Amino acid sequence: MSELIEYMEGLGQRAKSAARVIASANTGIKNKALEAIADALEAEQLTILKANALDMKAGKDNGLDTALLDRLELNEERVLAMAEGLKQIVALPDPAGEMSQINSRPSGIKVGQMRVPLGVIGIIYESRPNVTADAAALCLKSGNASILRGGSEAKHSNQAIAACISSGLEQAGLPADVVQIIETTDRNAVGELIRMEGTVDVIIPRGGKGLIERISKEARVPVIKHLHGVCHVYIDDLADKEMAKSIAFNAKTQRYGTCNTMETLLVAEGIASAILPELAELYATENVELRGCERTCEILPSCIQAKEADWDEEYLAPILSIRIVSDMDAAMDHIHQHGSGHTESIVTADYAKAMRFLREVDSSSVMVNASTRFADGFEYGLGGEIGISTNKLHARGPVGLVGLTTQKYIVLGDGQIRQ
DSSP states (O other), rough: HHHHHHHHHHHHHHHHHHHHHHHHHHHHHHHHHHHHHHHHHHHTTHHHHHHHHHHHHHHTTTTTHHHHHHHOOOOOHHHHHHHHHHHHHSOOOOOOOOOOEEEEOSOOEEEEEEEEEOEEEEEOSSSSSSHHHHHHHHHHTTEEEEEOOOOOOGGGHHHHHHHHHHHHHHHHOOGGGGGOOOOOOOTTHHHHHTTTTTTTOOOEEOOOHHHHHHHHEEEEEEEOOOOOEEEEEEEEEEHHHHHHEEEEEEHSSSSSSTSSEEEEEEEHHHHHHHHHHHHHHHHHHHTOOEEOHHHHHOOOSSEEEGGGGGGGGOSSSEEEEEEEEESSSHHHHHHHHHHOOEEEEOOOOHHHHHHHHHHHHSSEEEESSSSEEEEEETTTTTTSSOOEEESSSOOOOOOOOOGGGEEEEEEESSOOOOO
């Protein structure tokens, strides 16, 4: 155990030193590193896919469930998407050093705020090897050093991606310690990382509910998190039926193992009889299991009776809960009681209802006439994300570059003294 503590303390000290270097690096140098990493990802695509194949085989042999395997798997499209995400980050404004709200005071001083990096960010994640590239890139562009702890199930994939990151940092003349990946598979390393108050400024966990609950409970370092994604689509009685069908189908079936996938469909009673049979036919083409309230089961005899626990479940699987509600107020009441504060969407042609839904639903992303699957940093134009936060402090929703900075007050004077 003493060896592990010594190892983690060494990572922390090196990250703290590297944080000063990257915080002072100009935008051009940071962009040069990101471009080089993107080029390396594209050039080493075959190597990355071979490494991922080893992880996928081990995952299947070890009985990983379908949702975790989906998150773990890389293909040519996903590797190219990683590289594209880095290129998008290059094109984004650098928030570090940005000054705002400069106001003159009666004393003659000017007071404003400046965006600055958080410092050292520890990121703990499961399955998804693309997080290695996304997290490293976002931390780098925002001027932060990072310590990454991927899951052991993605060990080979993460190592292959890490080699591309190291190459890019070297080409830009930045120290390798700007991005460090914890190499030990010792589970106690996570416990050490989240207690490193002197060297780590923020922890961001990405993974299952159990992991995030543990991090939130045990961490001594501030945590940016979301526990799970119980996302809803509400089909209003004034919705365009074809639009509603398209959105509700996409929100559930476009991909199952993601936190922005719809898990509960709420349908206004005025449109339920007309739309649910047609939706059920669509879901049947993808073998989605439907679990409904009593009224839903009356309309859809093949639907399984939902249990109370279903309304709080993040399935991450081809399973969908359906509840018929009297109106939008009932839908919002359901979301308030059972939602996780992640993403909710209303499908309606009524402008006033849409605006009320946006104002009154208390989630990190609230949508009108769009699939919940858009709740994603890449889709929001953030060039990727380091996670989706359901915190109200310090960042909320997809956490991109701005979410990885904080603000400090600055004062500009020319010799003023306080009287």
